[in-house]
Amino acid sequence: MTIKELQTIIDTSNYIVFFGGAGVSTESGIKDFRSKDGLYSQKFKNYRPEDILSRSFFFNHTKDFYEYFRRHFLDTGIKPNKAHMWLKDAESIGKVKCVITQNIDGLHQMAGSKNVVELHGSAHRYYTVKKKQPIDGLTYILNTEDIPVDSEGDLIKPDVVLYEEPLNSEVVRKAIEEISKADTLIVAGTSLTVYPAASFIEYFKGKHLIVINKEYMQFKHFIEGQVGEILSQIKL
Ligand SMILES: NC(=O)c1ccc[n+]([C@@H]2O[C@H](COP(=O)([O-])OP(=O)(O)OC[C@H]3O[C@@H](n4cnc5c(N)ncnc54)[C@H](O)[C@@H]3O)[C@@H](O)[C@H]2O)c1
Structure with missing residues (x-):
């Protein structure tokens, strides 16, 4: 599909939902x-990333988990890109109604999007494991190279969904509700391999399912390229 065809679809859509991934x-x-x-192409201390980001690894190898998490998920210098900004602008004029993300980086909120569904939680939120209390975990995590605990020794856990953990049911309900209301669903920057998140697009009943990815995927309305580069060419 061409940018021109995408423009026409966006122009004629009234309820766009965006479903995005790490891309x-x-x-x-x-x-x-x-x-x-x-x-996934880089091992860490002989562990595979897909094992590190699991619930059992978090509890059994907490120090290694946090070393990896600090390195890859806590870069405080990152900023939203053209994709995040386009989505924020499209929401502000009422075109995009909801952004559903598998990411935990909080970049959509940083860009200014309001209706964001975070399927896998956020690296900006933490809680204590025993007391189940929200806590400003970042301060603890960045100030120690050891296992972060609160003043009473309660372990701090990121509010992210690790492998072996279920998704939050209220978050799932909201994602499915938004997808089933959409007339256009844009699926971008995701390999659609992480379940159950990937299966939610089956609830789409609207007219246009558009897939944007830098690697070819077999969909009727597919655009190959970088999400930010493509969306920023679409006029609102
Ligand atoms: N930023 C983050 O928060 C972050 C980063 C890595 C992984 N994750 C987590 O990992 C899981 C991985 O699943 P996933 O499907 O989201 O990611 P994935 O790594 O499985 O797939 C990413 C997809 O995006 C494509 N891609 C990469 N850059 C792109 C770009 N600029 N434009 C268009 N396409 C691009 C790749 O070709 C690939 O198909 C998610 O559940 C997420 O929670 C999150």
């Missing part, structure tokens, strides 16, 4: 998982 943030300098130079 939406690569133009901000954050590595995705499955691209050639993605995180």
Whole structure:
């Protein structure tokens, strides 16, 4: 599909929902998982990233988990890119109604998007494991190279969904509700391999399912390229 055809669809849509993955943030300098130079291509202390980001690894190897997490998910210098900015602008004029993201980096909110569904939680939120209290975890995590605990020794955990953990049911309900209301669904920067998130697009009943990815994917309305580069060519 061409940019011109995408423009026509956007012009005639009234309820656009955006469903994005790690590829939406690569133009901000954050590595995705499955691209050639993605995180899955690099081992850490002989562990595979998909094992490190699991619940059992978090509890059994907490120090290693945090070393990896600090290195790859806590870069405080990152900024939203053209994709995040386009989505914010499109929401502000009522075109895009909801952004559903598998990312945990908080870049959509940083760009100014309001209706954001974070399927896998956020690296900007933390809680204590025993007391289950929200806590400003970043301060603790960045101030120690050890395992971060609160003043009573309670372990601090990021509010992100790790492998082996279920998604939050209210978040799932909201994502499915938004997808099923959409007349156009833009699926971008995701390999659609992480379940159950990837299966939610099956709830789409609208007219146009558009897929944007820098690597070819077999969809009727597919555009090959960088999400930010493509969306920023679409006039609002
Ligand atoms: N930024 C983050 O928060 C972050 C980063 C890495 C992984 N994750 C987590 O990893 C899981 C991985 O699943 P996923 O499907 O989101 O990621 P993935 O790594 O499996 O797939 C990323 C996809 O995006 C494509 N891509 C990369 N850069 C792109 C760009 N600029 N434009 C268009 N396409 C681009 C790749 O070709 C690939 O198909 C997610 O659940 C997410 O929670 C999050």
